[in-house]
Amino acid sequence: MEGARLWKRTPSMTASESAAKIFEDLKKLPTHDVEVEDPNPVTHAERNPLQSEYHSQEEVEAIAAHLKRNLELLVVRIFSEASKVSPAAGAQQEPLKIRWVEAYFPFTSPSWELEVFWQGDWLEVLGCGVIKQELLNNSGVPDRIGWAFGLGLERIAMLLFEIPDIRLFWSKDARFLSQFKDDKIVRFQPFSKFPECYKDVAFWLSSATTSAAGGAVPFHDNDMMEIVRECAKDIVEDVKLVDEFAHPKTGRKSLCYRINYRSLEHTLTNKEVNVIHEQVRRTLVERFGVEIR
Numbered sequence: 001m002e003g004a005r006l007w008k009r010t011p012s013m014t015a016s017e018s019a020a021k022i023f024e025d026l027k028k029l030p031t032h033d034v035e036v037e038d039p040n041p042v043t044h045a046e047r048n049p050l051q052s053e054y055h056s057q058e059e060v061e062a063i064a065a066h067l068k069r070n071l072e073l074l075v076v077r078i079f080s081e082a083s084k085v086s087p088a089a090g091a092q093q094e095p096l097k098i099r100w101v102e103a104y105f106p107f108t109s110p111s112w113e114l115e116v117f118w119q120g121d122w123l124e125v126l127g128c129g130v131i132k133q134e135l136l137n138n139s140g141v142p143d144r145i146g147w148a149f150g151l152g153l154e155r156i157a158m159l160l161f162e163i164p165d166i167r168l169f170w171s172k173d174a175r176f177l178s179q180f181k182d183d184k185i186v187r188f189q190p191f192s193k194f195p196e197c198y199k200d201v202a203f204w205l206s207s208a209t210t211s212a213a214g215g216a217v218p219f220h221d222n223d224m225m226e227i228v229r230e231c232a233k234d235i236v237e238d239v240k241l242v243d244e245f246a247h248p249k250t251g252r253k254s255l256c257y258r259i260n261y262r263s264l265e266h267t268l269t270n271k272e273v274n275v276i277h278e279q280v281r282r283t284l285v286e287r288f289g290v291e292i293r
Contacts, residue, residue, distance in 0.1 A: 001153055004131065005066065006146035015056035018145070022062035029069050032076045037099035038068070048102045048110035054133035059145065060110065063130050067147040071114055071128060072098060078156060079116070104220045107132050108148060118159050125159075126151040163188045167234050171264055194267045196237060199277045202256035203290040219288055224257055227287065231279040237262040254293065 007025075009018045042064045043050040043057065050060055079096050097117040101124075105111045108129025115122040128149035136144050154169050161180070163169075168176050175191045205219055221241065228239050236259060243256035259280070261273045284290050 001151045002149065003151075004146060004148040005070070006131075006136075006141070006144040008143055009145050010143060015059050019056070019058040019062040022059070022066055026062070026066045026069060029066075030073065031069075032073060034072065034076050035095065035097045036072060037097070040100070040102050043110050044102070048112075051109055051130065051133055055130065055145065060130055063145065063147050064110070064112075067128055067130075067149070068100060068112075071126060071149060074151075075114060075116065075125060079159070103127055103129070104222060105129055107135060116159065123155060123159065124152070125155045160185055161188050164190070165237060165264075167237070167264055170234065173264070194263055194265075196260050196262040197268050197270065197273045199259050199261065199273060200242070200256055201259065201277070201281055201284070202243070202254060202293040203284060204252050204254050204293060205288065205290045219255075219290075223288065224284075227283050228259060228280055231283055232259070232261065232276050235261055235263045235268065235276070256293075 007018070007022055013021075040048070042048075042061050050057060055063075075098060076096065094117075099115050099117075099122065101113045101115055103111045103113040105127055108131055111127065111129030113124045114126045114128070115124050117123075126149055128147060131146055131148050133142075133145070136142060136146075154166050157163060157169070158166060171177075173191075176188075179186060179189060224241075225239055228236055238260040240258050240260075241255060242258045244254065246253050259277065261268055261276070281292055285292060
């Protein structure tokens with residue numbers, strides 16, 4: 001699910017007036033009492049840059065505050081309503097906690113992900129950010145500024161129904177489909193799964209890797225996820241960054257990701273996993289110029 005909020009910024013308005021207009025809209029929103037972790041500044045020159053050609057810091061502070069309040073309220077409402085009808089209703093539950101994490105998306109800057117603390121771990125439920133002004137300019141609305149978000153409905157459903165694997169939503173297995181009916185939240189009952197197969201991929205990169213075609217290309221966790229999905233399709237259960245360090249002399253950065261391969265339909269052989277894993281390694285080199293360790 002996706003959404004956006006825009007404000008009109010006329011040529012006669014100063015940046016302070018534009019920001020004040022957004023802050024006035026923020027005051028109209030309700031508040032909540034859920035614990036929120038948000039330790040990072042709104043912008044960072046390298047990690048989460050301001051679109052300084054188009055926006056002032058004051059405007060982005062206002063847009064970010066409005067964005068975060070709206071999406072926090074959305075998540076709080078979803079989980080508050082679900083708790084009333086969930087299988088665990090009435091049991092002692094840990095209070096809801098959410099946090100904001102810096103992120104990278106091609107259509108927003110600065111950008112963030114919103115995570116919910118669930119069963120001892122943080123789970124991403126949405127991504128968002130200040131809309132790239134070039135997109136609005138090219139869409140015929142150069143006098144607009146604002147924010148946009150994309151929410152993973154599957155991620156929310158995983159929390160509410162206690163479904164451990166997102167790939168199950170595309171499964172045609174009757175053992176899965178028969179468990180759910182409209183307007184009713186039930187706890188997913190696991191059924192037997194085929195064995196998993198772990199493979200690690202470690203590589204060197206600099207602060208800005210170089211692609212095979214030349215030129216600096218920043219590397220993000222999302223890039224790794226995209227390559228794995230592209231190469232392995234639906235036979236990957238999980239991808240985690242398990243190690244990272246910088247060489248004390250050269251300053252080069254090394255990353256190691258662990259990929260958990262598991263099919264929902266059959267037992268994977270080591271041979272077929274090796275073929276797919278090699279494709280992941282090769283794509284990393286071709287697209288980002290990394291050095292496989």
